[in-house]
Amino acid sequence: xxxxxxxxxxxxxxxxxxxxxxxxxxxxxxxxxxxxxxxxxxxxxxxxxxxxxxxxxxxxxxxxxxxxxxxxxxxxxxxxxxxxxxxxxxxxxxxxxxxxxxxxxxxxxxxxxxxxxxxxxxxxxxxxxxxxxxxxxxxxxxxxxxxxxxxxxxxxxxxxxxxxxxxxxxxxxxxxxxxxxxxxxxxxxxxxxxxxxxxxxxxxxxxxxxxxxxxxxxxxxxxxxxxxxxxxxxxxxxxxxxxxxxxxxxxxxxxxxxxxxxxxxxxxxxxxxxxxxxxxxxxxxxxxxxxxxxxxxxxxxxxxxxxxxxxxxxxxxxxxxxxxxxxxxxxxxxxxxxxxxxxxxxxxxxxxxxxxxxxxxxxxxxxxxxxxxxxxxxxxxxxxxxxxxxxx
Numbered sequence: 001x002x003x004x005x006x007x008x009x010x011x012x013x014x015x016x017x018x019x020x021x022x023x024x025x026x027x028x029x030x031x032x033x034x035x036x037x038x039x040x041x042x043x044x045x046x047x048x049x050x051x052x053x054x055x056x057x058x059x060x061x062x063x064x065x066x067x068x069x070x071x072x073x074x075x076x077x078x079x080x081x082x083x084x085x086x087x088x089x090x091x092x093x094x095x096x097x098x099x100x101x102x103x104x105x106x107x108x109x110x111x112x113x114x115x116x117x118x119x120x121x122x123x124x125x126x127x128x129x130x131x132x133x134x135x136x137x138x139x140x141x142x143x144x145x146x147x148x149x150x151x152x153x154x155x156x157x158x159x160x161x162x163x164x165x166x167x168x169x170x171x172x173x174x175x176x177x178x179x180x181x182x183x184x185x186x187x188x189x190x191x192x193x194x195x196x197x198x199x200x201x202x203x204x205x206x207x208x209x210x211x212x213x214x215x216x217x218x219x220x221x222x223x224x225x226x227x228x229x230x231x232x233x234x235x236x237x238x239x240x241x242x243x244x245x246x247x248x249x250x251x252x253x254x255x256x257x258x259x260x261x262x263x264x265x266x267x268x269x270x271x272x273x274x275x276x277x278x279x280x281x282x283x284x285x286x287x288x289x290x291x292x293x294x295x296x297x298x299x300x301x302x303x304x305x306x307x308x309x310x311x312x313x314x315x316x317x318x319x320x321x322x323x324x325x326x327x328x329x330x331x332x333x334x335x336x337x338x339x340x341x342x343x344x345x346x347x348x349x350x351x352x353x354x355x356x357x358x359x360x361x362x363x364x365x366x367x368x369x370x371x372x373x374x375x376x377x378x379x380x381x382x383x384x385x386x387x388x389x390x391x392x
Contacts, residue, residue: 013215014040018047026052026059033065038079038188042069067182068152076159077152079189080173080182085112087139089122094135100127110170113180114143121172121180123147149174152181159189227370234374241378245385248392254321255388258313258335259381265309266342266380270372273298273350281354281364295351302347303340310339330391338383346376 012020021029021044033041033056045053045065057066071077084107087096100109112125123143133142149172150159163171163186171189173181215223242249242259249255277294280286286294314332321328353371354364 013219014043015047016215016219018044022048026055029056030060030065034060038065038068038081039073041065042073042078045069071152074156075152076150076154076156076173076184076189077181079156079184080152081184083113083172083180083183085109085127086115086119086180087112089114089116089138089140089143091139092135093130093133093137093139093142096125096139097130097135111172111183112139112143113172113183114139115180119180120178121147121149121174124172147172149178150184151176156189163189231370234370235377237374238377238381241382242385245389248385248389252321252326252331252388252392254317254324254326254331255385257320258317259384261313262335262338262342262380262384263377265313265339266306266346267373267376269302269305269343270346270350270376271369273302273347274354274368274372277351277354278364278368281358286355291355295348295355298347298351299344300347302343302345305347306340306343309343310336313339327392331388334387334391335384338380338387342376342380342383345379346372349375349379 017032021032024032033044036044042065045056048056053066060066067082068078068080071080084103085096085100087099096112100112103109109127112127112130113121114123114125115121123139123145124147125139125143129142148162148166148168150162152173152175154162167186169186170183171186173184175181245255277286277298280294314336317335318328318332321331350372353368353375357368358364
């Protein structure tokens with residue numbers, strides 16, 4: 001029987017990977033981290049003390065691991081890499097080609113960056129253009145002037161909006177005055193944003209963004225269990241609401257049949273609103289001043305969907321109650337009103353929860369599904385059972 005395959009170190013969460021690498025040499029750690037996306041490499045480095053980080057940086061031949069470490073997460077600066085090919089505008093094509101012969105053995109060169117004495121970016125030259133240019137021409141003669149660049153403080157979402165129609169493999173990163181700081185790979189921008197979007201589904205139900213398929217089970221347990229305890233508490237609240245109307249349920253059996261209908265329909269509607277808002281937040285589509293209008297829109301959609309669902313559910317409960325010689329009309333009215341009211345509030349809650357979490361400084365997706373399910377369960381079952389008890 002074959003022993004289980006060892007997981008690829010790149011598939012581990014940052015804490016587990018740091019634990020695996022802790023006893024390795026600084027050079028080996030730097031080599032492994034160079035194969036990771038920069039943001040993931042930074043998260044791994046954060047689990048080492050400052051002295052060890054500096055030692056790893058000294059062992060890094062490309063000197064890129066900590067170049068953007070000082071910038072906040074979620075910004076272009078966090079993905080900053082050193083530019084391997086920087087020359088003055090007076091350098092000839094022949095001189096540049098000769099100088100790059102050794103560089104291309106260590107780094108992939110896509111663009112040559114042309115700067116002045118103050119390191120201000122003047123232009124860029126595609127590496128392939130050097131092959132066809134006359135060796136005696138200077139870079140100032142063949143460069144693209146006033147190139148597009150990103151700033152390190154720019155949020156990744158904003159940067160994606162800027163580069164989505166350009167499709168360049170590399171983007172220079174400059175200070176506001178144009179001083180060249182380094183470069184960022186186009187693939188890195190979209191890779192990081194893809195990771196953020198892919199992690200949302202798990203974050204909504206309490207799975208940490210750091211957890212990966214190869215994360216050890218003990219760490220996965222520590223990641224997930226606290227939120228499951230929170231979920232247990234919120235489910236107990238929902239069960240308590242149902243318990244308040246136990247006498248009504250025991251007398252009118254049809255109420256118990258339609259409780260999952262109410263809970264499921266209202267919960268799904270709230271999750272629809274939640275998904276749309278989270279997507280808008282992630283893609284930077286939520287503009288200032290549009291929050292109130294968006295919440296009202298989701299509430300209106302909830303009202304319309306609740307009206308249609310309530311009419312159908314009302315007809316069904318009337319038919320079933322009449323067959324059992326129970327009061328079908330009051331029950332139909334109760335489920336219609338409860339469905340409309342619950343769906344309206346669920347739509348607004350689905351839009352409001354991620355915005356509230358963001359205002360509190362938390363990730364908008366963090367456990368939002370757990371909080372939303374509690375609200376929708378309490379609203380739907382509480383409204384329905386309360387109205388049914390009053391009307392009958």
